[in-house]
Amino acid sequence: MTRVSADLKSIARALPVATSPKPGNDALAGCPVHELRAKLRRSGLRPTRQRVALGWLLFAKGDRHITAERLYEEATGSRVAISLATVYNTLHQFTQAGLLREIAVDGSKTYFDTNTTKHHHFLIEDTNQLVDIPDDLVEILRVPQALDGMEIASVDVVVRLRRKA
Numbered sequence: 652m653t654r655v656s657a658d659l660k661s662i663a664r665a666l667p668v669a670t671s672p673k674p675g676n677d678a679l680a681g682c683p684v685h686e687l688r689a690k691l692r693r694s695g696l697r698p699t700r701q702r703v704a705l706g707w708l709l710f711a712k713g714d715r716h717i718t719a720e721r722l723y724e725e726a727t728g729s730r731v732a733i734s735l736a737t738v739y740n741t742l743h744q745f746t747q748a749g750l751l752r753e754i755a756v757d758g759s760k761t762y763f764d765t766n767t768t769k770h771h772h773f774l775i776e777d778t779n780q781l782v783d784i785p786d787d788l789v790e791i792l793r794v795p796q797a798l799d800g801m802e803i804a805s806v807d808v809v810v811r812l813r814r815k816a
């Protein structure tokens with residue numbers, strides 16, 4: 652008995668120690684809904700049912716660019732009872748909390764980007780689809796001085812693409 656437990660101890664010592672990639676991992680880590688609730692809380696947002704439902708549609712499918720109208724269609728298609736106004740409000744709350752980046756492509760279309768790291772975009776004109784351009788592929792050579800009393804917050808490049816004739 653003693654011998655067996657001693658063997659187990661030496662085996663345990665020989666095994667590589669499992670290291671968590673980031674702090675805060677717990678028994679429920681890996682449960683997507685739990686992680687989504689934790690993500691909302693970390694951003695200072697109470698994980699209400701509607702925020703979790705929209706967060707699920709936004710963040711569970713990898714990086715995406717989506718308009719409020721499209722997200723509203725997805726929500727109602729998934730039988731989430733929600734108004735377009737609530738979708739707008741929630742998207743702006745997520746943006747203010749740093750979970751989304753807002754991209755105004757022209758006067759009428761605003762996209763919400765789940766990739767909040769610094770990057771630029773292709774806009775495919777006939778489909779209105781945004782495609783990420785890594786930051787290091789765009790070199791901005793000259794930017795005018797900010798207006799008096801202001802500073803440049805960011806410079807976003809949208810490269811418009813159309814199909815060759």
Ligand SMILES: [Zn+2]
Nearest residue numbers: 764766772783
């Ligand atoms: Zn993007």
